[in-house]
Each structure stands twice: as structure tokens, then as C-alpha cells.
Amino acid sequence: MENKNNSQKEDTVAAIGIGAMIVFIALILVAAVAAAVIIQTAEKLQQNAQKTGDDTAKQSTSRFMVNAGSEDAANDYMLFVKLAPGSTAVADTDVVVQLYCGTQSDTVDSNNHVFYDMDDVNGAAQATVSPGAGYAFVVTPNNCGAGTVTMWIHIEGSGSTYQVLEVSGTAGQPII
Template identity: 40%
Template sequence: MMTNNIEDDQGSIGIGAMIVFIALILVAAVASAVIIQTAETLQQNAQSVGDDTQEEIAGKVQLHGAFYAAAGDDVHLIFSLAPGSGTILTTAIKFQVYCNDDTNVFVQDAGDFDDEDILTLDGGTTLTAGTAGNSVSAGVKYYISVTLVNCALDDVQTGWAASLHDGSIILNMHVDGGGSTMEILDASGTLNEGDSVL
């Protein structure tokens, strides 16, 4: 008697399909893990950048006015903190001033806002220079008279009058751990008590 061998390959097709299916599930799992990890990293970076930006914008001094003082060494500043700022110690607010003097030599002055008395613009509060814990708050305008030794307005104006330079003074104000503000003061022309130099 003869035997007929019938080959049945249906089982091997089923096993192959199952292997492909399992491989697809594994690839999808790895891809989703990578996508989730990337999304978490992007979210953390965005949060960090957002926090840094908030510190830069909120912890910042806004200058509203700068005026000539008759002594020629002082500049009267009207300032406030940027909206959203918290309370900032006066020792944390630094200033740097750069200019060319009456002989066209590049000079600078520096200090912090705790070196001089600070008054609220309405005159209601005085923050005495050098007092520990002095602080300024957002939403209030303040007045300070800053003494400039090397960049005295009279000296810069003299250099301008002699056509040595343009009479500009660069004023930078920095908040420790916060933002910076740069303004250009103008000491050209005739200066009288109370004249704006901003």
C-alpha cells in the first residue's frame, strides 16, 4: 500500500504571524518609552527656562528718571522694581557707570543701592544707607541720589564741551540673581539743577 504524505504548512504561517505580531508590540513599546522620555525631558527644560526667564524679568530695576544735581557729582534716580518682582534687599541692587571723563579717559564707578539713603517718592519712608535688611518692593517708586566720583556729570559735560566725546554715560543696574537694566545718560549741553539726563 502506498502512503500519501500531505504537507500542511498552516501551522508555520500561524507561528510566523505571531512572531511578527510580538515584534511589532516590542517595537511599539520601545518607541512609546522613547517618546515619553523625550516629552519629560522637554517639559523639564521648558520649566527650567521659564523659571530663569521669570527671575530675569521679575527681579529687575526699572529707571523712570535721572536728573542732574547742582554739585555735579550726583545723579538723582527715580526707580521701581519690575512688575512681578518680590521684595529685594538694597544690598542686592548694584550699579556700574562707564564714561569718558573731561580728558577723554575711559573711567567707571560702581556701588550698590545700600550706599545712599533711599526714599519712597511720596516721601513717606526713608531707607537709611547701610541699615541691615533694607529692601524695596514692586509697585512703589523710589528716589536715590547716587554719587559718581569718576563719571561725575560735570566732568563728562566738560569733555563733551571740548568735543572730546558725545557726553554719554552708560548706567547698568543689576539685581543679584535677577535681571539687568542698561540706560544711557546724556551729559551733553548745558546742565542745570534738576535737568533730565535720561
């Protein structure tokens, strides 16, 4: 008698290979999506950092550094200033000074202050403030007298300088 085996054997090796290939392709797709999200996030962060850096450089360079100051006989504030390193030239019409003293405040525009080049023995008024040179900056307050005066020097479209002045009301006394 002859034995015949009519049962079929199932071949599971190919099914396991196809399943592994599907999992591998899925992992590649997930990795590609994750990489795209990471690249987009990094690009957005770089753009924000660049804008912040540009804004910070603009704010920190084009501003005044106040080196000293005193009150003159007319009760004007004589301040010795320079532009911060890296600044560009500034027209005196682009400068606005704000003074706060107690409950009083002054906004002094370019008509109420004059720049004098410290090296100019004739005291000739300067229309442009250049980097690297020192200037005597005269501010004539309208409402402020003796006491603590908070001063802001703003450069239009650029930075600002904050300075607290201690005004005694006596000519020649330091106020910074």
C-alpha cells in the same frame, strides 16, 4: 488493485500563522521601545522648559524700571525707579550700580547710593524697596562726567536693569 497514496502532504497553514504571530510580537516590542524613548524625551524637554521658565521669571520680575532721570547740582544722577511688576521687596544693600563712560568705569555699592521714598516729604532713607512704590535713586559717579553713560543696576541673586544715560553736565537736564 488498490491504489495507495503513501505521499505525505505538508500543512503550511500553521507555519504561516506562527510567522505572523512572531512578526506581531516583534512590532509590539518595537512600539514599546519607541514609546519609552518618546516619553523620556518629552519628560526631559518638560524639565528643561520648567527650569528656563523659572529662571526667566526670576530675571524679569526682580529688577528696576527706570521711569525718568536728571542730573542734580552736585553732578549726581537722580533716577526715578520702580520695581518691575511681580517683583519682591529688595534690600538696598542687595543693589549694585555699574557705570561705564568711555574708558572709565564705576562700581557703586550701597554705600554710595540712597533710596528715598518719593512719597516721603522728609526724604527719609529707605532700607527696603517695596513693589508698587516709586523711589528717587541717587547715584554719585566717581569717574563719569558729561557724555554717554551706560548704567547697569544689579539686584543680588536676581535681575539687572540696563539703561543708557545722556549726561549734559547741566543740573536739572534730563539724562534719560
